[in-house]
Amino acid sequence: MKNVAAFQKTWQTTGRWLDAIAHSMGSTDTERAYHVLRSVLHAVRDRLPPDEAVHFAAQLPMLVRGFYFEGWHMADKPLRYRHKEDLLERIAKDLPALDPSQRESAVTAVFEVLEREISEGETQKLKHALPKPIRELWPTAA
Numbered sequence: 734m735k736n737v738a739a740f741q742k743t744w745q746t747t748g749r750w751l752d753a754i755a756h757s758m759g760s761t762d763t764e765r766a767y768h769v770l771r772s773v774l775h776a777v778r779d780r781l782p783p784d785e786a787v788h789f790a791a792q793l794p795m796l797v798r799g800f801y802f803e804g805w806h807m808a809d810k811p812l813r814y815r816h817k818e819d820l821l822e823r824i825a826k827d828l829p830a831l832d833p834s835q836r837e838s839a840v841t842a843v844f845e846v847l848e849r850e851i852s853e854g855e856t857q858k859l860k861h862a863l864p865k866p867i868r869e870l871w872p873t874a875a
Contacts, residue, residue, distance in 0.1 A: 743795040750797065750846050757842035758835065766842075772827035773843040774801045776820055781862050783807040789859055792851040815864045837870065845872045 754766040774793075778786045778801060786807070790798050814820060821836045831839060848856055848871070860868050 739795065743797075746794040746850075747796045750794070750850065753846050753849075754839075754842045757845055758838055768828055769831070769839045770797070770843055770846075771800050771803075772824050773840050775804075775827065776823045777859070777863070778802075778805065779810055779812045779823075780814065780820075780867070781859075782811050785858065785862050786810070789855060792855045815866065817866045817870055820867050820870075840870045841872055844870060848872055 748763070750770065751763040751766040754770055755761055755763050758766070758769070760766070774797070778789075781789065786805075790801055793801055814823070817837070817840075820840065824831065824836050824839060825833070828836075828839075847859070851859075860871055
């Protein structure tokens with residue numbers, strides 16, 4: 734199975750994403766970066782209308798797309814939180830060991846990876862679907 738090209742590609746791409754997130758947070762801990770990526774993606778996913786959440790997922794590497802959808806119940810979505818504090822509180826519930834001062838940088842680290850790795854058109858759609866206070870965590874926000 735390790736010789737299947739699609740698996741090798743998604744493994745390498747996901748590893749690159751985790752390395753970038755860890756580095757952005759001043760660390761080399763890719764296990765922690767995985768938890769950050771998963772938590773932020775779930776928070777964003779749950780804020781999006783279901784059709785937009787599915788469309789966004791198509792841009793993710795296969796492995797990331799798997800844990801993006803993990804535990805998703807689209808019947809009660811989207812959640813309507815509007816402020817970055819709401820998003821950061823959601824991250825805190827998922828990652829209670831993450832220091833409060835690191836929550837914002839964790840979200841920004843994931844957004845930086847998304848900005849680099851997914852298409853510009855999709856990042857524009859994603860940013861447009863998020864409320865302005867949350868969008869301000871995006872690294873290219875002015």
